[in-house]
Amino acid sequence: MFADRAKIFIKSGKGGDGHVSFRRELFVAAGGPDGGDGGRGGDIVFVVDTGLNTLTDFRHVTKYVAESGEEGGKRNCHGKDGEDLIIKVPEGTVIKEAESGKVIADMSGDNKREVILKGGRGGKGNRHYATATMQVPKYAQPGQPAKELWVNLELKVIADVGLVGFPNVGKSTFLSRVTNAKPKIANYHFTTLNPNLGVVDFKEGKGFVIADIPGLIEGASEGIGLGHEFLRHIERTKVLIHIVDAASTEGRDAVDDINKINDELRAYDERLMELPQVIAANKIDAIYDEEDSTIQRIKDEFEPQGIKVFPISAVSGKGLQELLYYVREMLESVDQAPVIFEKEYFTEVLDDPNEPYSVYVEDGIFYVEGPRIERMLGYTNLDSEKGFDFFQKFMKTNGILDELEALGVQDGDTVRVYGFDFDYYK
Numbered sequence: 001m002f003a004d005r006a007k008i009f010i011k012s013g014k015g016g017d018g019h020v021s022f023r024r025e026l027f028v029a030a031g032g033p034d035g036g037d038g039g040r041g042g043d044i045v046f047v048v049d050t051g052l053n054t055l056t057d058f059r060h061v062t063k064y065v066a067e068s069g070e071e072g073g074k075r076n077c078h079g080k081d082g083e084d085l086i087i088k089v090p091e092g093t094v095i096k097e098a099e100s101g102k103v104i105a106d107m108s109g110d111n112k113r114e115v116i117l118k119g120g121r122g123g124k125g126n127r128h129y130a131t132a133t134m135q136v137p138k139y140a141q142p143g144q145p146a147k148e149l150w151v152n153l154e155l156k157v158i159a160d161v162g163l164v165g166f167p168n169v170g171k172s173t174f175l176s177r178v179t180n181a182k183p184k185i186a187n188y189h190f191t192t193l194n195p196n197l198g199v200v201d202f203k204e205g206k207g208f209v210i211a212d213i214p215g216l217i218e219g220a221s222e223g224i225g226l227g228h229e230f231l232r233h234i235e236r237t238k239v240l241i242h243i244v245d246a247a248s249t250e251g252r253d254a255v256d257d258i259n260k261i262n263d264e265l266r267a268y269d270e271r272l273m274e275l276p277q278v279i280a281a282n283k284i285d286a287i288y289d290e291e292d293s294t295i296q297r298i299k300d301e302f303e304p305q306g307i308k309v310f311p312i313s314a315v316s317g318k319g320l321q322e323l324l325y326y327v328r329e330m331l332e333s334v335d336q337a338p339v340i341f342e343k344e345y346f347t348e349v350l351d352d353p354n355e356p357y358s359v360y361v362e363d364g365i366f367y368v369e370g371p372r373i374e375r376m377l378g379y380t381n382l383d384s385e386k387g388f389d390f391f392q393k394f395m396k397t398n399g400i401l402d403e404l405e406a407l408g409v410q411d412g413d414t415v416r417v418y419g420f421d422f423d424y425y426k
Contacts, residue, residue: 004155004232006058007098013041013082015120015143016069018128022136023075032135034076035126038143039069041119042082046095046105048112049088055153066117069143072125082119092158092236094341098150102345108158108236109338116151117347120144149347154232158338159197159211160331162237164265166257169245170282172196174314175212178324200324208331211237231268236339239276239330240265241323246281246294246311254281254294255301276330278308280323285313344390346376359403366404366415366424368395374418382420 016038023034044066067082089095093107095116105114123141130137163171179198196212213234234240242261244254258279265272279302281295299309308326312319357370382388395401404415404424415422 004055006055006153007062007150008058008153009063009148009150010044010087010117011065011148012044012117012146013066013085013119014068014146015039015041015122016071016079016082017143018123018125018140019072019074019077019079020126020138020140021074033126033130033137034074035140036072036074036077036079037125037128038072038122039079039081040122041069041143041146042066043084043115043119044087044117045084045113045115046087046089046093046107048091048093048107050091052088052090054090055093055155058153066119066146068146069119069122071143072122072140076125076127079122081122084119089153090155092156094154094156096152096154097345098152100345101152103341103343104151104345104347105343106341109340111340117147117149120146147347156236156341157197157211157233158209158236159233160208160237161200161210161239161241161327162234163210163212163241163243164234164261165243166245166252166261168250169243169257170314171212171243174241174243174280174282174312174320175210177314177317178320179210200328202324202328206328206332208328210241231264234265234272235269237275238334238339239278239327240272241280241327242277242307243280243282243314244298245283246298247283247286248294249283249286254298258298258302276334278310278323278327278330280319281309281311282314284311284318285316346390357398357400359400359407361407361409364413366407366409366413368400368404368415368417373400377418377420 018038019035021033021035023032044064064085064087066085069082070079072079089107091108095104095107096102097104104116105111107114121144123143126137126140128141129139163175165171175196175198179200198210198212199207200210201207211233213231242258244257245252246254248254262273279298281298284295287294295309295311303309310319310323310326312323314320357368357373359366359368361367376391376394382391405426409415409424411425413424415424
């Protein structure tokens with residue numbers, strides 16, 4: 001079975017503790033502190049491996065822990081840094097925080113390597129704490145704790161064009177005919193258990209990638225059948241080819257089929273209905289009744305909606321060239337930028353949850369300051385709706401809003417956070 005989802009536990013390495021020791025040398029009456037620093041904990045790093053195309057490996061191994069840093073030693077010896085743990089994933093893998101479902105990283109486009117969890121800093125040895133009044137410090141800093149997280153991995157294939165339609169309408173045959181793909185083809189439902197990818201080549205170049213999205217049936221968006229397992233793979237496509245059985249070889253109505261599949265796409269994600277769509281009325285070689293009006297009914301129903309209809313035969317190849325050139329023109333008219341899912345969950349917030357911050361009022365302006373808050377602003381895009389929503393939740397969950405209210409903040413008051421001014425409203 002094709003694996004395009006997995007849940008795993010990841011944990012960075014703990015920082016090594018600083019060491020407490022003192023020089024002990026012959027003829028030296030009182031040696032000073034010489035405790036070394038602890039080593040840095042290893043990071044959890046995700047890297048794209050182009051040789052992978054499923055998440056199968058994560059079904060067998062679900063726990064990934066980076067190496068911790070070693071403790072510092074005497075004679076100012078620095079502890080060894082922990083090794084980073086490299087986790088290889090297929091291109092197109094989206095990493096989400098398991099509980100909230102928010103996107104941590106999308107391993108697509110230019111994002112080939114990303115540090116998801118930073119290892120803990122090593123603690124300072126006692127040599128750092130010697131002062132004129134404390135010449136024999138018996139304290140060393142402990143290493144920073146490790147960070148841990150349950151994450152969901154979702155593979156969303158990267159293709160320009162998605163093939164949609166009921167099972168057994170000829171999607172696999174179409175894909176094998178127009179691309180270099182070799183999907184399994186048989187005359188029964190759910191033959192295709194994984195999204196097949198193929199490349200359409202033209203003599204003059206400018207080809208494109210097609211993905212066959214399998215298992216769509218009525219109710220797929222609600223988890224019925226296999227369709228729900230694969231609907232996520234349409235999310236990156238820019239154009240949809242809707243294949244329908246124009247010969248009604250299984251007794252279904254072609255117009256009704258198209259409407260039902262579009263309803264499933266809409267129920268899964270409204271944005272999918274914004275994608276340009278073209279209808280391939282397949283199996284015209286199986287239409288023997290000269291008075292059959294199915295093709296014309298499809299055109300009358302959907303072409304007024306701006307959806308072009310192409311009668312084709314995936315078996316004989318009739319009509320395929322016209323369809324493919326039309327799809328290429330459609331692709332040239334849409335945004336060519338790759339579909340990348342925006343970061344919603346920021347693992348940097350896991351740093352030092354008890355790090356202090358200050359909230360105070362001066363000249364009628366309420367100030368919020370602290371290194372953790374400053375870091376949060378550094379990786380949050382306040383111009384985006386999701387970024388601003390994250391900022392507000394950060395202020396609430398960390399008790400900052402409670403402290404502002406305790407200081408008497410009122411609706412319309414100005415709250416200043418490192419150069420950003422906000423109007424407060426409860």
